[in-house]
Amino acid sequence: MNRRAVQWLGALAALLIALPALAGSYLLSLATLILFFAYTGQAWNVMMGFAGQLSLGHALYVGVGAYAAAALFVHFGIGPWAGLWLALALCALLGAAIGFLAFRFGISGVYFALLTIAFAEFTRIGFEHFDWVGASGGLFLKVAQREHTDLVNLRGSPAMFYYVMLALTAAAFGFCAWLARSRAGYYWLAIRENEEAAQALGIHTFRYKMLAVLVSSAMTAPAGVFFAFYYNNLFPEQIFNISRSIEIILGPIIGGLGTLFGPILGAAVLTVLADGLTELVAAVGWEVPGVKQVFYGVVLLGVVMFLPQGIWPALARRLGIGASGGR
């Protein structure tokens, strides 16, 4: 990374760390949401941006991670940090299963995407009948008073949640930066660009594609755990829904697929856009339900048509950081 990049990164880090002190609680809740989508987008990006596998059912991992940790907490009183391990294990297992089935049988592209959707929907309906975790009635976590910060049980003020999410996102960013430069990262680049050539070169494509899927699914698990303890209620209909899967992928695609900073920028732009549009529509007085989402769709359309690489590469060039944005 060049010096310019380091400067920008430093400034951003300082801003993010100081945010709870500077911003009101509304902005803080918005920022937490941005970080949540930045993190999950980053996790999804490993599978898609790095290894070229389009997953449209990533909500599966968020949901399984959330329910795993929540169920342990509600039924056995086990805290989230311990529950995290179960979440990681289950998500990795699911990812491995999907990856194995897909790659063993040569499923790719749209078919792979549909496979992921099928798994997510199947799980959603399954959980709606899963009585031990509340089925479609929902799983409610007991909410403690927020006077003090209890990091062990993830109970505390919004600022605490913000910092947890910030730490997760920063860790994901660092991890992906390291991954991109590792041998696996270069193999993935080769597989993404031309799988047959990569195979011809002797790269064990099956093994590395599986690795990408495993890493991506396991990385998504902590987001689920966070979600469970932040919202304190889980409904299969909401958390496994295909619209959640689509929300997760919008950030990286708009921000810049395969780049490190793309998911973060994309999440920020989309969340601010959504909220900004709500304000705009209210200010103009045109409060017909659906107006805001139409504008949202139009903006998405615009970005897809005119900025096919995403916003980050163009922005990075302008800021003088470098065309590939820190990869």
Added chain:
Amino acid sequence: MSLDLVANTVIGGALTGLVYGLMALGLSVIFGVVRVVNFAHGEMMTIAMYATVALFSALDLDPFVAVVPIAAAFFAAGYLLQAGLINPFITRPEHSQFMLLVALAIIIVNALLMAFGPDARTAQLDYLLDPIELGPLLIDRGKLAAAAVACVASAALFAFFRYTLTGTAIRACADNYLGAAVVGIRIRHLYALTFGLGAACVGVAGCMMVLLVDVTPALGPAYTLLAFVIVIVGGLGSLTGALLGGVLIGVSEALAGVLFVPSAKSMFSFALLVLVLLFRPQGLLGRRT
């Protein structure tokens, strides 16, 4: 578990499945030939359904009559959409296409919400309320009529692809893009034509679907998914496969509802999809590429 119940269920499922099949036919044509991942397919059908309802409530137009102008309108719209918006995206990576159509889908769903509100709408035809009795079997008139129209539309499409010059040209494009171009076929025009035909199928399917289901703006995504499941199970590029897939899905869901917990019946379609993807990815009637 009486035999009557099962028989009635299977028949109902098969009839509904034929209408689903017509919708999937549209997707098979679009996806199979033009290679566009149409993630706004269900939303297009929702537009057709709303158009039918609007014509019914405003002009008292019977859906069986409205089906013709709607099919024509959808054909034109599909042609323009492909030529204008989608064409540049054919060579783009799949996720780009997907994003384009997702954005379109969001716009469509919410524009419909703005125009029609969130309430369920329908075109209730009183003469369809009475079922046809065949001994112990009660056959829903609406389903039967809708399935009949679906069959007619499908047959027309088959005939077009089999016996007309344009149809053959389109099949050539699908089989071998480069070869078709070399031979001098106007690919861009044919792609737009094909998209138009696929859209017309969706138009007819939507018009008939109104007789079976009430329409809300949120219906789109579920139908998109269903269309993809049917196309994959039936086999991409196979027109009979799409219809067969539709019937199969219709019947299996209905049976699953009877034999197991009805609220979990959708799980079967997804399980079927996974099985087909794993063991016969070209679908039941598709050709292995």
Added chain:
Amino acid sequence: MSSQPRNLSLNRRKFNRALAGAGAAAALAPFGIVRAQATRLKVGVLLPRSGFQGFIGQSCQKGADLAPEVIKAMLGVDIELMNADTETNVDVARTRAERLIQDGAHVLIGAFDSGQSSAIAQVAEQRGVPYIVNIAAAPQITEQGYKFVFRNFQTAADIVRNGLALIADLFQATNTVPRKAVFMHVNDTFGQAMAKGIGAFMPRLTNLPFKIVDTISYDPAAKDLTVEVSKAKAANADFLLLVSRLNDAILLRREMVKQRWQPMGVVSPGSPGMYEEQFFKTLGKLSEYCISNVPWYNPKAELTAVVEKAFLKRNPKDKLVYHGLNAGFTFEAILIAADAFKRARSTDPKTLADAIRQTHITSKMMLGGPIKFNEKGQVEGIGSACVQNLNLKPTVVLPASAAETKPVFPMPGYKA
């Protein structure tokens, strides 16, 4: 890598700048300086006006919109509404609640859906701003030990208990003794809670003459309920006990006619759908005689007449009776806030919350005892009515004290 044509670069730059501008504007939008206005109460109204529950949210909004005028006349108190759309999404519900509080809302009301209401409740409790739930049945909302969350609506358990009791009354009033019922319910949060409640209460209520011979749960997103109705018909029950939402209620009723299934009646122990306007508009005379035992407004109460007049003034082409539950409870939530404000004479949130806790309103619109919160912030004693679809509108037939006419059961055309 595709090369960008030169004239596009200008658009991209403009686009990014515009985006940054919109973002900055949204982020730095007026922080809502809380002016010390002890003369006016700012009520944040959070409802799902778009998305899946859009039509219910809009129905509730009608009750909110007429509140300031009616309350000004009743209590002499000034109310300012701050409306927000939760978009049937829990993330949006949370951020909107934060936004409303930041913009100076003194009290929040909403949000119809249990999931969104829970999220808002947490925000309200965290920020110490009172939150009055207008409609949401999940019992957990008032079981968390919150000090700032109040609910003027029945929990799922209460709804079931009242609903079943009214069914017993219905049979008594019409001198019928059905022995078998088939129970159909939608498999979502609400439907499941109701099913559990029925499972818990049925054995305890000895004055119910019927047994449930089959239970059929169906997918809320199902567009085709042929199989479910076939199964229900095959159960050979005397009547249908139904917990549904609006769209599935319409589908089911129509499918019953198509399959020539004519039970003694279609009775809901407490769910939305059959009393809503769209049910009548879509089904026409097929909607007749369906019964819903739901919390409802008292057609004979004084306040009801006042609210109805205000409703008709704002919605001349509509009728209050189609929005009875939604609009009524939303109005009452705002009424509670205003009444507390009047007594507290301050907009300080803590003072307001304490005042709300002391609420005792006897002149109300919805059926049941006076509005009084217990230590969990829940109102007990909210009543339900047996509402039957007669002459294409929902009509209160029980309890006798609030009834507009007598119930009809079994429904005409019933084939034994």
